[in-house]
Amino acid sequence: NAGVTQTPKFQVLKTGQSMTLQCAQDMNHEYMSWYRQDPGMGLRLIHYSVGAGITDQGEVPNGYNVSRSTTEDFPLRLLSAAPSQTSVYFCASSYMAGGFRSPLHFGNGTRLTVT
Amino acid sequence: RKEVEQDPGPFNVPEGATVAFNCTYSNSASQSFFWYRQDCRKEPKLLMSVYSSGNEDGRFTAQLNRASQYISLLIRDSKLSDSATYLCVVTTSGGYQKVTFGTGTKLQVIP
Numbered sequence: 698n699a700g701v702t703q704t705p706k707f708q709v710l711k712t713g714q715s716m717t718l719q720c721a722q723d724m725n726h727e728y729m730s731w732y733r734q735d736p737g738m739g740l741r742l743i744h745y746s747v748g749a750g751i752t753d754q755g756e757v758p759n760g761y762n763v764s765r766s767t768t769e770d771f772p773l774r775l776l777s778a779a780p781s782q783t784s785v786y787f788c789a790s791s792y793m794a795g796g797f798r799s800p801l802h803f804g805n806g807t808r809l810t811v812t
Numbered sequence: 813r814k815e816v817e818q819d820p821g822p823f824n825v826p827e828g829a830t831v832a833f834n835c836t837y838s839n840s841a842s843q844s845f846f847w848y849r850q851d852c853r854k855e856p857k858l859l860m861s862v863y864s865s866g867n868e869d870g871r872f873t874a875q876l877n878r879a880s881q882y883i884s885l886l887i888r889d890s891k892l893s894d895s896a897t898y899l900c901v902v903t904t905s906g907g908y909q910k911v912t913f914g915t916g917t918k919l920q921v922i923p
Contacts, residue, residue, distance in 0.1 A: 719844070800848075802858075
């Protein structure tokens, strides 16, 4: 099973460039989310979605956009990259049924460096 | 106060030792609790869910104390392969699922 697939695995951008991080899951999960992980900060939620056509902001949404046109895909767009966006990005998904007791399934991560 | 707090460690323990981690959470309305394991430069992976009555999976035991608002993870007979960072995760329902991660506790098992 593919699970959650993220691309690319590594990316270097120059300040001001834009790019899209791709995330796809094949488990028919309603809930999808993007996190960034920085040393000493833990995982911080950027944006999340509870179904196709529905997205909302997390803890650190500035500088990022998302869309959810299908259940499977949840791309993250960096509008104008800044060095502060250098981080490791994880996409994660889960079922929403069962009173939020379903654990998150993570992609392999994207290591982004902005110079 | 952080919503979810963990001792960052590192905990350096010899092989075969028993080690325990605690994690405190601030929101009394929190509903679901998990321990994840994260290896260096890899994605977090679910280690175990934490149930109110406590639960065990092989060498791993998880406990929940709602009154004191903490969860714990006990690892018995530590193996070298247990070396990793252990993340405490708390889920709260606020309309939608809100998932909060602790910053992790690093464990290093020494030969």
